[in-house]
Amino acid sequence: MTVTDPLELLDIAGLLSDEERQIQETVARFVADRVRPHVADWFEAGTFPRELALELGKLGVLGMHLDGYGCAGTSAVAYGLACLELEAGDSGLRSFVSVQGSLAMFSIWKYGSEQQKLEWLPRMAAGEAIGCFGLTEPDFGSDPANMRTRAVRDGDDWILTGTKMWITNGSIADIATVWAQTEDGVRGFLVPKGTPGFTTRTIKQKLSLRASITGELILDEVRLPDSARLPGARSLGAPLSCLNEARFGIIFGATGAGRDCLRTALDYANTRVQFDRPIAAFQLTQEKLANMAVDLNTAALLAVHLGRLKDAGTLKPHQVSVGKLNNVRKALAIARECRTILGASGVTLEYSPLRHANNLESVLTYEGTSEIHTLVIGQALTGHPAYR
Template sequence: MAHGTERTIAQSTAAERTRELRTRADLLGLESLFSAEELAFRDEVRGFVDEAIRPHVADWFERAEFPRELVREMGERGYLGIHLDSPGCPGRSAVEYGLASLEFESADAGIRTFVSVQGSLAMGAIHHWGSEEQKAEHLPAMARGEVIGCFGLTEPNAGSDPSSMETVARRDGGDWVISGRKRWIGLASIAQLAVIWARTEDGVRGFVVPTDTPGFTATVIEPKFAMRASIQCEIELAEVRVPDSARLPGAEGLSGPFTCLNDARYGIMWGVLGAARDSYETACSYALDREQFGAPIASFQLTQRKLVDMALDIQRGLLVAERTGRLKDAGELDPVQISVGKLANTRDAIAICREARTILGGNGVSAEYSPQRHANNLEAVRTYEGTDEVHTLILGAHLTGIPAFNPPREG
């Protein structure tokens, strides 16, 4: 940028500056990859985020508060179960879901996580594996935000290895009795419904459990360094009794929860780009205003290199996400391809947020600026729905044909 251009951007309004920086950062013209309908939906979500979420999210993060009051409005706007075509659900495309995820996480990963847990995991499990009666009973109310759901898979001793699940469900007449513990379960303390995965004599099965069922207890995990504008819990299931009608009839084995996890992982590859974009824009805007040695630091070579690297990585990540979304909408997406986006985009996004913080200098650790908050959140995002290591091994097995999850032991 020429010095005069810097001054022009610096003198514009905040909204004008954001548009200008965003336009300049679209180095490959990727906006043209999306249809008018897709962009209109994205802009609608963006407006909601800018008005209802962004001004308050730093305070929610500081106070470890999830804005439950927004849930109904998000449902009314069609933001819950965005990509599901079951009764009462919005039925939008995977690409539209991805664009919405990007906008929600540009404010905070905790908000995007709510959309993911509600729509991809809890609603997704019922959509993919539920009976027609279960779909009709639960999904419309969940899509409207009248009922909040959670998804109980991860356990204290079974994170990356769900095959070691210890929660069990046993038959007792016409009922099932579920016992065990789940950990890091989003929304569990405010949810009315929990999709619980448990081991049975016939393998892993899923159950829709009302959270007011005797024996169901959700305890909020706190304090946390990340995802503070979200809720994660430990669930205890002490002889929780549910009728057979609570069982998800289509879910057999670990393919049941993994299908839902893949939907959530797909949303993550888009969402993390929102955190990266917001961090880039914050750093670039700051660099245009901050003067040292008689010039804006945006004019320094090292700062420009940092900004260039960030913009390039965001553009590459968006190409990965858009291509993956098109494959998903066409019904041609391989789960291995989801691992590509989840691993690469999350890894790049956290690096972008950290680098953006360096441009802010000491001010970067202030809650006034978003990059450090995004970086903290991404430490959790890179861990849940499959760690970096798990997705690396998924891709390694694909490339070599040799699964390395259970290497042979010596002796």
């Protein structure tokens, strides 16, 4: 037997329901038709076509795991499988969907007022409005508790001052969820594009996530009414809970990137002839392929297991850290190893592994660095927080 998909090795599809497989296949077709023919050009140009937002909205993946307000209300596993297929196309595509649905939309869905939900969620689910999530700052990434962005009461209003950095969708967003320190702790605010004092800047010269827009948010005494505050967000736990939502998608997404790399390397190894044989027939190449397939399939098993826990309502933050740390690390190693099978051809955008490897360098760092997730797991094992 010869498998046509690396994940057939352990029959991962056999763990899924018919509905989950149908959702995965639908997203895979979209990626094949709309993304793969163009993504190398987007990556080279450093752009993300804004019209994709409307297409992704029509596909139904924006906030698909949320209930109501135009959202599909799918299972966590179904959402994860969509992320797998999106990141098989490119991490930038999955990042857009993840930030839109699991950060910007989730923050409104979980902590917003009914008025805020009705105003923004249907448009965001349709891709008519783009959101971003402003937590990270130039000097505070892993330590958001010490953020410098401040929100001060001024009568019935709030005055926000500060800077947010490395914000996906930042300079194209219609609405930003911005987190700030107040006298009563961290609070979240919705800042619409065009608000006086609110400006954005696109970050250029990136070597990673080039098919994704990354920006800086600058808040210079931005005045907002109290109705812009997310009333349900009353501590740093609110933005951290949003991050856990997005990290869950990464667990599946990284697996998709790894699968795309391994598929590419398998196809190449079976057609590239050296010494009168395809290089897939040599032991050293088969060892690489076998080791990568084992790592990829165990990552997929972990993703599905954590998805089932999330659907059951029992998934814990340290378990998300296990999934994010393991699956991104494994996917990055697979991408690098696949590039070696491709030889010199692997350094061009004709083939995906090095593009995925570049992207995964960012995925390894954002939404919790590998070091931070290691310490989260260490605390779960020992009971001792080692962050300081």
